[in-house]
Amino acid sequence: MKCPYCGHLENKVVDSRLNKDFTITRRRRACDACERRFTTYERLEVTMPMLVKKDGRREAFDRHKVLAGITKACEKRPVAMAEIEDFVDRLEIELQDLGEREILVGDVGERVMRGLRDLDDVAYVRFASVYRQFKDINEFMDELKGMLDHRKD
Numbered sequence: 001m002k003c004p005y006c007g008h009l010e011n012k013v014v015d016s017r018l019n020k021d022f023t024i025t026r027r028r029r030a031c032d033a034c035e036r037r038f039t040t041y042e043r044l045e046v047t048m049p050m051l052v053k054k055d056g057r058r059e060a061f062d063r064h065k066v067l068a069g070i071t072k073a074c075e076k077r078p079v080a081m082a083e084i085e086d087f088v089d090r091l092e093i094e095l096q097d098l099g100e101r102e103i104l105v106g107d108v109g110e111r112v113m114r115g116l117r118d119l120d121d122v123a124y125v126r127f128a129s130v131y132r133q134f135k136d137i138n139e140f141m142d143e144l145k146g147m148l149d150h151r152k153d
Contacts, residue, residue: 001029001040008033046096049103058102061095063088070112073127079120087115117150 002009008031015028025042048061067088074084091111095103109131116124124147134140 003031003034003036004038005036006031006034046092048092049095049098049100051105051108052102053105059105061092061108063092066091066108066112069127069130070116070123073116073123073130074120077120077123079123083119087119091115117147121147121151 001011003011010032011029012032013027014030014037017026018024019026023043027040027042028037029040030037050058051061052058067084070084070088071081091108094111095108113124113128113131116127125144128143129140132139132143134143
């Protein structure tokens with residue numbers, strides 16, 4: 001690891017700690033040349049499938065974009081941020097487990113909607129109304145009826 005102060009390549013690890021989720025390792029290092037300390041973070045790098053948009057363009061999966069959309073749908077609802085982050089974590093793992101190099105953006109949207117249906121009904125309807133781009137109230141009512149039927153099962 002290159003020292004951010006003097007550029008020297010030799011250093012030693014003084015302390016290592018895992019974060020609370022055991023997904024990131026924080027390392028305190030000391031440069032052998034200038035003896036200054038600095039911190040590095042080590043995390044597992046995973047490869048997510050590329051998203052194929054409706055118009056055929058390809059785009060990298062963006063966790064922050066998904067998180068922002070779900071957070072917006074859950075705004076002013078009794079859904080904890082930890083629940084939302086756990087849901088996005090599970091979604092990422094699900095997409096990785098598919099083993100596909102590309103996935104249709106519609107498949108991701110449907111997975112988000114299924115998860116939101118279990119998380120919060122109002123958030124589900126909010127997300128669905130934007131995602132499905134309802135053209136009129138009848139389409140919206142059909143979605144609500146479908147949600148109520150799902151609830152009965």
